[in-house]
Amino acid sequence: MVEPAVPAAGSGADADDPLNVLRRELGALHLHAGNPSLRRIANKIGAGVISHTTIGAVLRCSKVPGWGQLELVVECLGGDVEMFRGWWKAAVVVGRTGAPATGTGTDGISAGGLVDDLPVEGRAFPTTAFPTSVDGTGWIPAVASPVDEQALADADRLDLISAQETRTHPRRDGTQQEADQLRASVMELRLQNSALRAEVENRERRIGQLLEVVHEHWPVDGICLTGHGGAVWSVAFSPDGQLLASGSDDGTVRLWDPATGAPTGRPLIGHDDEVGSVVFSRDGRLLASAGFDGSMRLWNPTTGAPVGRPLVGHDGAVWSVVFSPDGQQLASAGYDGSVRLWDPATGAQVGQPLIGHHGAVGSVGFSPDGRLLASGGFDGKVRLWDPVTGSPAGRPLIGHDGAVRSVVFSPNGRLLASGGFDGKVRLWMPDTSTAITRPLIGHHYTVMSVVFSPNGRLLASGGLDSRVRFWDSGSGAQLAQPVSGHSGPVRSVVFSPDGRLLASGSDDQSVRLRSARHLGVEPRFIG
Template sequence: MPPLKRSKMEEADAEQTSTTMNDSDNESESCVTTVITKFISPDGIVAGTQMAIPINATPLQLQLILNTLLKNDHPYSFFLENVEILNTLESFITENNIKTESVLPIIYQPQAIFRVRSVTRCTSSLPGHSEAILVVRFSPDGTHLASGSGDTTIRLWDVNTETPQHVLKGHKGWVQTLEFSPNGAVLASGSMDGLIWLWNPRSGKSIRRPLKAHTKGVMSLAWQPLHRNSKCDRLASAGKDGIVKIWHIGQGRVLKTLSGHTAAVTCVRWGGEGFIYSVSRDQTIRVWIAETGELKRILEGHAHWVNHCSLSTDYALRTGWFDHTGTKPNDEKEALQRCKDRYAEAFGKQGELLVSGSDDHTAYLWNPILSAKPVNRLFGHQQPINYVSFSPNGRFIATACFDKSVRLWDGRTGKYLATFRGHVGAIYQVCWSADSRLLVTSSKDSTMKIWDIQTRKQLTELPGHADEVYAVDWSPDGQRVASGSKDRFLKIWRR
């Protein structure tokens, strides 16, 4: 039996009914003025109970609500489905196609209570080096500044008067790595001559005869964390000869030799759980037990040289007990407890994570203590990744690349967040402000740039160098940025 045909009048009525229903649905959607939410800490603790919140609420308004629930006045960032809420809830829900029928679990992350202000101007342009400056480094408390150069010397600068203080001579090759001990008492330097020198940053004098560390250049140095060794007398060195060594600096002897890499070791980190991490041009990352020198595991995945690595706890390990308040502990016991507390906070629930960057254009996020499998593969760059860095709070990762861009990633999941573009040359280094809100980048294009992490935009450009800017560091107290360039000048930048 053929289907019954509807009259034109019936079709018109049906079309009108359908249109009316669609309009009604749209109207009901547009009438949504609140959403049911609950605030959850990173550790899974719910603040208060679920509540109805205006759909046009901003992060600032969410913060006011949370401050009321927690009875404090601290700043927070808010995340939904691992993505940070930067505008209103309504725009976030629309952009990410989030269903509002169920309760929305908003994760809140505490920000640093203090705020670092962006540097805006060069206050000193300091000559002295006769070759390119390859590395600059502030001490943990920000009172000392050291620079290493292709002229084989190290220079110490007075950060208060911004004048030269000491010239440290002894190396016979390029000085390419400098590391202050976590208590600020010793400066270690490594050079292409294979030697490690140890210096007193106050007097500028060498502490002992140089350590004949490697048959080829010293590529990287790392001190044992202060909370594991209050004497600060253990140092790890990585060489171009493919060897990692652990030194007792007081006795001037090698405690352990960690061999296994088949090419140059480009970077070494000494973690807070008693492990040493080394990355190499043999495309692998090795995890060593520092106490025994045994190999715990090998992390594989990169398809080319691994250039650099960073730990989520780097900032806490570097600065020891020093913090933004500048208050000194009353005794060694209190100082040690501070170190333990700061490290425990940085370690958090996610543990000590590692990020590695490679010539294969990718970075990998690892939980190296627990597994040899990566947490995530960070891809998107178009050229070799030269430098990687965790933010002080561990929430972000920045990767610097020769493709003239910096990419921002979630520090816990490795999820891509943003790309910072603006440089017209390869980017050599990045450095975070102590509050994790700002990022400074140095480039082949002779400039530096300051980026705002919340807005994902460039905040300031810092021109002034006459050639490539190889090295940059932000003082732990947040007051200064130092940069070293191929033009042989050290520049200090302030607000």
């Protein structure tokens, strides 16, 4: 038989007392969770953490419980911890300041009561998470009581003090006590981290604003990053935009600070030949490079140290490498005509090579949801694969009059762009394997790289004509004038994650960084 956890709440002004509000919401939460027994709740929380009698006292709420105990119960029942923390704090404030639970305060408002005429923005605690009836919705208004800011600050400190007092109390043995102490320290860290995150976000916004001013004063052709001793084949931004990686004919990978253009750390040395592709994992913890020596290498971008052994399996140069969105797979392609999948955690190859192209494969790219893998081949075809089964997904995309050198999905996955030796850029619908516009014509020679802006509205392409061109991904129309600045073919282009910068790598051994404001494209296309 299930013990009744909560007695019926009072009515009238008494029902509006913060403690009664907390008691009522606990009852609704307990009911919503299926009225589990107190022993069942205790077992779910964990043996020895909190007794079933204490859980009963928390749910009956005859007095304000300790926050540590209340948090455990609310989490176990699947409630909104932050919402209950607000109700608990209101009850603590009223209790500590001596504010009357009912009656009228000096301002003519029911002290500690519910203010029914407050506007929506003044109502502090939404009840939609656990309605008290099947179709019940609405808001619990803010608790009005004659308390000052100091009392609220005291309640904030009580959060932590109560948690420490209730969770560090010695229980059955030293192991349990240590666990409770760790739990209290975790809670304290959560509170600290919440404040730190807000401060970090504020500072990052300010940094972005300041850098935008700096970038506006860069030359129209951007700033030139030099240091490589050979052509730059590939450039890639880290997910947070704090690093820019480049891979070169000189066999090295270099890291740069895109805010200043200064090199970061020493060159990453390991490949015995040209580096044809670099890419960051989505969480930014790994950097992968592919070399003409037939290997791929993983690096820690923070320290520059290699991670694990080289990934070897291709017969010949590896021209393209890319992480899956979840970081669980790494795809590669190259001269031997195969597409291969790897486990970056172990360096082991996953499944059999994906075979379908007749000739070398110049580029691979995952869709944003990770369900498709695209490959562009020297046979002029773009192929789609299921990366889980390794099977082809749909028909080959045929339209290029020569080798396909670059493929990339749009940020929403609805479009796929490709560039090739025929100097054309094409847009496809991967779901139907059909082209959606006529070829985008403007480059005079091979298109080596295509990339979408962060919002997907703009497509940039870099080619052997030393130009970077811009296209409306919706209509296929060319936007603005092509940008130059390089004295040799452009082999790679990429937007920063926030869209404020465009980086390009060239045979002139340099990387160029340009402010998006100097591209001559309307801001709505970059966003």
